[in-house]
Amino acid sequence: MLPAGFIMQLSGILNKMRRISLKQMKTNQKGIVCDISAGSALVNKFMSMGIYIGREITKISHIGLKGPVAIKVGRSVLVLGHGVADKIEMEIQ
Amino acid sequence: MIKKIFLIGNPNVGKSVVFSRLTGVEVISSNYAGTTVEITRGFLKLNNKEIEVVDLPGTYSLEASSKSEEVAVALLKECPREECVVVNILDSTNLERNLYLTLQLIEEDLPIIVALNMCDEAKHRGVSLETDKLEKILGVPVIPTCAITGLGIKLLLERISEAKPVARNKFSHRERWQEIGNIIEQVQQLTHRHHTLREILEDASVRPFSGSLIAIGVILGSFEFVRFIGENLISRIADPLFFNFYQPLLIKFSSFLDQESFIHHLLIGDLINGQIDFKQSLGLLTTAPYIEFAMVLPYIISFYFVLGLLEDIGILPRLAMLLDNLLHHLGLHGFAIIPVLLGLGCNVPGILATRNLESKRERFIAATLISIGVPCVALQAMIFGLLGKFSGLYVAGVYLVLLAIWLILGVILNHTAKGYSPELLIEIPPYRFPSLTTLWKKLFLRIKGFLIEAAPLVLLGVLIINVLLYFKLFDFFTGIFAPIIKGLFGLPKEAVVSLVMGLFRKDVAVGMLMPLALTVKQLFITAVLLAISFPCVATFIVFFKELGLKDLIKAVLIMLFVALVTGSLLNFFIR
Numbered sequence: 001m002l003p004a005g006f007i008m009q010l011s012g013i014l015n016k017m018r019r020i021s022l023k024q025m026k027t028n029q030k031g032i033v034c035d036i037s038a039g040s041a042l043v044n045k046f047m048s049m050g051i052y053i054g055r056e057i058t059k060i061s062h063i064g065l066k067g068p069v070a071i072k073v074g075r076s077v078l079v080l081g082h083g084v085a086d087k088i089e090m091e092i093q
Numbered sequence: 094m095i096k097k098i099f100l101i102g103n104p105n106v107g108k109s110v111v112f113s114r115l116t117g118v119e120v121i122s123s124n125y126a127g128t129t130v131e132i133t134r135g136f137l138k139l140n141n142k143e144i145e146v147v148d149l150p151g152t153y154s155l156e157a158s159s160k161s162e163e164v165a166v167a168l169l170k171e172c173p174r175e176e177c178v179v180v181n182i183l184d185s186t187n188l189e190r191n192l193y194l195t196l197q198l199i200e201e202d203l204p205i206i207v208a209l210n211m212c213d214e215a216k217h218r219g220v221s222l223e224t225d226k227l228e229k230i231l232g233v234p235v236i237p238t239c240a241i242t243g244l245g246i247k248l249l250l251e252r253i254s255e256a257k258p259v260a261r262n263k264f265s266h267r268e269r270w271q272e273i274g275n276i277i278e279q280v281q282q283l284t285h286r287h288h289t290l291r292e293i294l295e296d297a298s299v300r301p302f303s304g305s306l307i308a309i310g311v312i313l314g315s316f317e318f319v320r321f322i323g324e325n326l327i328s329r330i331a332d333p334l335f336f337n338f339y340q341p342l343l344i345k346f347s348s349f350l351d352q353e354s355f356i357h358h359l360l361i362g363d364l365i366n367g368q369i370d371f372k373q374s375l376g377l378l379t380t381a382p383y384i385e386f387a388m389v390l391p392y393i394i395s396f397y398f399v400l401g402l403l404e405d406i407g408i409l410p411r412l413a414m415l416l417d418n419l420l421h422h423l424g425l426h427g428f429a430i431i432p433v434l435l436g437l438g439c440n441v442p443g444i445l446a447t448r449n450l451e452s453k454r455e456r457f458i459a460a461t462l463i464s465i466g467v468p469c470v471a472l473q474a475m476i477f478g479l480l481g482k483f484s485g486l487y488v489a490g491v492y493l494v495l496l497a498i499w500l501i502l503g504v505i506l507n508h509t510a511k512g513y514s515p516e517l518l519i520e521i522p523p524y525r526f527p528s529l530t531t532l533w534k535k536l537f538l539r540i541k542g543f544l545i546e547a548a549p550l551v552l553l554g555v556l557i558i559n560v561l562l563y564f565k566l567f568d569f570f571t572g573i574f575a576p577i578i579k580g581l582f583g584l585p586k587e588a589v590v591s592l593v594m595g596l597f598r599k600d601v602a603v604g605m606l607m608p609l610a611l612t613v614k615q616l617f618i619t620a621v622l623l624a625i626s627f628p629c630v631a632t633f634i635v636f637f638k639e640l641g642l643k644d645l646i647k648a649v650l651i652m653l654f655v656a657l658v659t660g661s662l663l664n665f666f667i668r
Contacts, residue, residue, distance in 0.1 A: 041158060045518065047266045048154030050190050055270075061300045068417040068427065068517050070299045075187045077299070079414045081426055081516025 022080070022088040023069055025059045031090035032056050038087045050074055051088065095178050095254065097145045098137075099169055101198070102182035103191050104151030105522050107210045109133070110240035110531070111182055112148040115250070121535050123404035124525050125431065126151060127449040130161045132168065139250060153190075155197045161448045169203070178256045179203045180249070185215035185222060185237070186523070188281055192273045195231070199261050205233045206256040208249055212237040214525075219284035227280045232259040241528050291524050298411045299521060308415050311408055315399050322395035323474070331387035335371060343369055343378060359559050365608075373608040375562075381555040384475075384604045385548055390540075392474035396438055397539045398532075405527035409434065410519055417517045423503025424458045424510060425450070426517040436463040438470050439543070440632045444639055453640075454512030460640055461506065461648045464632050465655055466499030468624040471547065475603035476620050483613050494621050494663070498655060546631060547598075554594065554601035561590075582622070582660040584615050595623045597630055618663050625656045 025031060033055045036043055046052065050073045060070040060077065069085040071078055080088075098115070100108045104126030113119055116135030122128055133148040149165035157163040169179070181198055183191040188209075198205055209215075209222060228235040234252045238245030264272060297303040343361065347369060350357040361369060362376030371383035403409060409431050417427030428449060436443025440463055447459045468476070468491075480487040507514075561567050567590050574593075575586035582588075587609055595602035602623055611619065627633055627649070637645045 041156075044154065044156045044266070045158045047270075048156070048193055049518070049520070050193070050270075052267065052270060054267075060296070061304075063301045063304070063415060064418050066418060066421075067301070068414055070414065070521065074189045076190050077295075077521040079299075079410070079417075079427070079517060079519050079521055081417060081421075081518065084516040084518055 018092050019089055020092065021086050022057070022059065022071070022090055023062065023082060023085040025090060025092070027059055027061055029092065030056060030058045031092045033088060034091040035089035036087060037089070038084075042084070042087070046088075049078060050076065051078070057090065094176060095139070095142075095144055096176040097147060097172055097178070098253070099172070099177060099179045100146065100148050100182060101165065101169065101179055101194070102151060102210075103153055103184065103194060104520065106151065106182050106184040106191065107240050108148055108151065108182050111180070111208065111210065111238070111246070112146060113534075114240050114243055114246045116146050119534050119538055120148065121538055122531060123401075123409075123535075124407040124522050124527075125404060125409045126520055126522070127161070127428075127431070127446070128404070130445055130448040132164060137250075139253065152194065154194055155201065159449060159451050170201075174202065174204065174258065177204065178253055179205045180208055180253070180256075181205050182208045182210050185209045185212045186218050186220055188220075188222060189273055189277050192276060193269060196264065196269050196272065199231065199233065199259060200263050202258040202260075204256040204258050206249065206253055207231065207233055207235045208245070209235060209237045210240055212245070213239045213242070219286045221282045221284070223280045223282075227276070230276055230279065232261070233257075241531065295524055298408075298524075299414060301415075304411065304415050308412055311403070311412075315403060319392070319395045319399050320477075322398065323392040323477075326391035326394060327387060331391055335383060335387050339382075340369060340371075346378075355563060358563055359556070362559070363608075372604070375555060375559065375605070375608070377552060377555055377559070380604055381552050381601075384600050385551050388478050389471045389474045389547075389600050390543075392470050392477070393438075393540060393543050394536070396470045397536050400434065400438060401532050401535050401539075402527055403434075404535075405525065405532060407522045407524050410521050413517065413519060414521065421514075422507060423462070423500070424507030424514050425455055425462075425503070426514065428517060428519055429455070429459045432459055433463060433467055436467040436469070437473075438539070440464055440467065440469050440628045441546075441635045443467065444632070444635050447639070451515045452512055454510050455514050457640060457644050457648075458503065458506045458510055458514075460636060460644075461651060462499055462503055464627050464636060464648060465625055465652050466495050466502060468495060469599065469628045472599040472603070472624060472628060475600050476624070479603055479606065479616055480613075480620060483616075487613065487617055490617065491620050491624060494659065495624055498625065498659060502651070502655060547600075550598045550629065550631075551601055554598045555604075557597075558590070558594065558601070558605060577657075581657070581664065582618055583664040584619060585609065585611070588615070588619055591619065592622060592626070595626050596633075599623055599628050614664075614667050617667070618660055621663060622656050622660050625659060626652060 033053050058072040060072055062069050066082050068082060069080050100112055102108050109120045109122035109129055115137050118135035120133050129150045135146045136143050137146055150161035152162040152165050155166050157166045179198060181195050224235050224237055234255045236245050236249045238249060298307050347361045360376050360378045362374030362379050365373050369379055371379055374380050413427035413430050416430050420427055420429050432443045432446035435446050443463045444460045447456045450456050450459055476491055571586040571589045574589045578584045578586055578589050591602045591605040594605060606619055
């Protein structure tokens with residue numbers, strides 16, 4: 001039997017490993033927004049466009065290495081600049 | 094007592110089309126977020142009372158993030174509650190996203206009526222909405238509409254007086270989305286559809302490789318198409334009208350006047366080899382109308398027809414995405430391509446459209462790049478006319494030089510201009526099949542705008558030139574600038590007049606070059622110099638209004654510097 005504390009730690013590490021930024025996601029991959037590290041103005045703007053913590057997002061495409069990212073949120077397709085996409089942390093199922 | 098009706102909604106839900114339907118005032122509408130940057134007002138009659146209708150720029154929420162959104166929200170909050178009604182227009186195909194603003198509006202205690210617009214498209218896309226249920230849940234009237242065909246507009250008007258504020262708790266942002274989730278579950282049913290050709294194209298156009306191919310194809314195709322329509326309008330309609338019908342009339346009129354008189358000089362201009370030459374005579378009745386109607390107008394028509402198609406299909410936001418990377422190097426982001434494309438028609442709407450950009454720095458860079466590196470359609474048409482007869486390569490050369498200037502200047506401005514540039518964050522609309530009526534109305538509006546704005550200026554320009562030429566007042570100007578023009582640019586001193594005139598109105602300026610008998614090299618350099626300088630007085634005015642005197646002076650200094658460097662370099666390197 002492993003001690004409970006160890007299992008907690010392990011699952012914590014595993015959880016963190018499944019967290020990647022939106023720009024690191026692969027095309028056609030689905031994920032859930034788990035953190036947005038941005039100022040309140042941008043968080044509000046995201047919020048009004050339907051991007052908020054707990055929301056499911058599908059990545060559609062990524063233009064070039066440092067280019068914008070296209071995502072599908074609900075029924076809309078949104079395009080986010082590279083730097084903006086980096087601010088959104090995703091949890092992959 | 095209702096005095097005002099505000100139209101508000103997310104970007105690209107068709108507010109402007111509803112506005113036209115309500116007021117009969119025609120406004121420009123397209124298939125991309127941010128078509129309307131100014132507030133448009135109109136009137137409608139309801140129960141024999143005049144009510145003002147205000148079309149606000151699209152916004153996702155009541156917390157504004159760009160200048161055009163700010164204006165919309167401020168106006169709404171100013172209006173006394175009992176005197177106004179807010180018509181909240183929603184895109185039925187995307188109810189979920191649209192409801193966020195609706196809930197915010199309701200929480201603000203505004204009297205609201207909801208129009209579920211594009212209800213026909215929703216049906217096509219397999220979205221069905223239960224309007225009655227939505228009405229009950231929201232507590233405000235909900236009317237399905239299709240503004241393009243006019244469906245539901247009458248009902249909307251009939252029920253407008255039912256709009257009343259409903260008491261509702263204030264939500265936090267998260268709670269609002271939860272509430273929306275609940276509402277959607279109750280009122281929306283989706284039927285699964287197979288992928289249509291349209292969806293396959295929509296997908297392909299946002300992927301890096303296929304998207305770039307489509308974009309390049311579209312840009313080249315559009316350019317060819319504009320040229321094809323423009324050339325045909327000139328050779329098949331405009332030229333025959335001028336030469337077969339108008340010229341004989343003018344010849345009679347000319348012989349009726351005394352050829353040496355001031356009036357003849359003013360109206361007809363100089364006779365070339367005893368003949369009226371539309372391109373060279375420089376009279377108010379000869380060259381002025383010929384430039385406007387036979388050289389520029391055909392291209393205005395063809396350019397705006399093609400631009401309208403691109404706008405309504407929904408291609409522009411996709412271009413914005415693909416070019417985002419490149420534009421980042423110029424201190425802008427992808428959306429800035431839309432003002433640039435509008436600037437290719439006329440710099441004035443181009444500079445106005447920079448209102449969609451968030452920061453002052455971006456707006457300055459975009460407006461400066463538009464006024465210096467983007468030639469308007471009137472100028473392009475004249476360059477075609479001027480250089481096209483030598484070789485298409487010269488015309489292409491002008492575009493290449495301008496593109497290079499645009500890129501280099503952009504990179505320099507990016508490194509020097511103060512402030513920050515935010516990143517791209519836009520919605521990509523679905524491809525739509527353009528409605529012929531909207532397309533036609535939009536084209537008509539733009540042509541009318543051009544004629545009203547340009548025709549008087551061109552007449553005035555030709556008048557001023559004529560008076561100055563007749564009294565030989567140009568020698569003063571030419572004397573001052575001749576050393577620069579001759580020494581650096583290799584141009585004859587008469588070209589000074591045209592260059593100075595260019596700041597007033599470009600087509601007139603090029604018109605003045607035609608009688609000068611310049612060499613191809615000189616014509617090429619002059620064309621580039623004219624393209625670099627601000628297109629016309631209207632550009633100066635709009636630049637000043639939008640960005641202030643300080644930025645205008647900065648931009649003008651940059652423009653002079655760029656013109657000086659480019660002119661000298663071209664003169665030095667071209668043989």
